[in-house]
Amino acid sequence: MSPNQAESEQTTSNGPGSSRPPRILGEVDSATSDRASRWWWDHDAENYHVEHGDFLGAHAAGGDFVWCPEGLREADVRLLGDIEDQDILEIGCGSAPCARWLAAHGARAVGVDLSRRMLGIGLDAMAAEGVRVPLVQATAETLPFASASFDAACSAFGAVPFVADSAGVMSEVARVLKPGGRWVFAVNHPMRWMFLDDPGPEGLTVRIPYFNRTPYTETDADGTLTYVEHHRTIGDRVRELRAAGFVLDDIIEPEWPDGFDRTWGQWSPLRGSYFPGTAIFCSHKAD
DSSP, rough: OOSSSSOOOOOEETTTOSSSOOOEOOOOOHHHHHHHHHHHHHHHHHHHHHHHHHHTTTTTTTTBOOOTOOOBBHHHHHHOOOOTTTTEEEETTTTTTTHHHHHHTEEEEEEEOOOOOHHHHHHHHHHHHHHOEEEEEEOSSSSOOTTTTTTEEESSSSGGGSSOOHHHHHHHHHHHHHEEEEEEEEEEEEEGBBBBBBSSSSGGGOSSOHHHOOOEEEEEEOOOOOEEEEOOOOHHHHHHHHHHTTTEEEEOOOOOOOOOOOOOOTHHHHOOOOOOOEEEEEEEOOO
């Protein structure tokens, strides 16, 4: 498929009389995916922060560390363990409220993101509060850090769903972590791929095969990709981690909190009452 097309036109048949839907074949390579993600987050940064900035702590002094739209906070769950005096890398940090929170609680945090505008919003926030966390513009597939530089790495819905080579990201994270270092990342729960991004009743009916790994894409009027999101199954993620030398410690599926009425895109009290919206993979690099 041409990297500038949203989908391949090629499909496979599952055989005569099969009741299974056809599987669409196609891919978006790393360079094309990076260009689309950089364009999207540079152009959507302000709107994103108007809509979600307060919830994420982007405007709060010292930031905040929110793992997911269900509102799970690192302050409460401590998935990264003891962070004081630890070198921690946040991958896909956006405007870096998580990295700022880590620094405010004793860690030596560094944030990396593809979007210059998202990083710029983070720099503005830090300038206003007099706190400085190093922020680096780079792709998660090629982390510009020396091997064994960090005690832990994390990503809260940043980078992992938006890269073409997520297995390569796992290998890169393993490279920059010290032995025993934790790698914790949150993504859309893979089962959500089967449903429309609709927080209402339309979002409760399966429409897409779970095993269809064709990326979700959006294009502009000229057909240029402007948004790409990649899908991997639970098994895919486990195999990526193991292949990179990680030990999987847990997969957390946050339940929708009682009385929480916030809707964020596809996340809503209705859907949250039936199935998980987030998967948080907790792992550590083998010694």
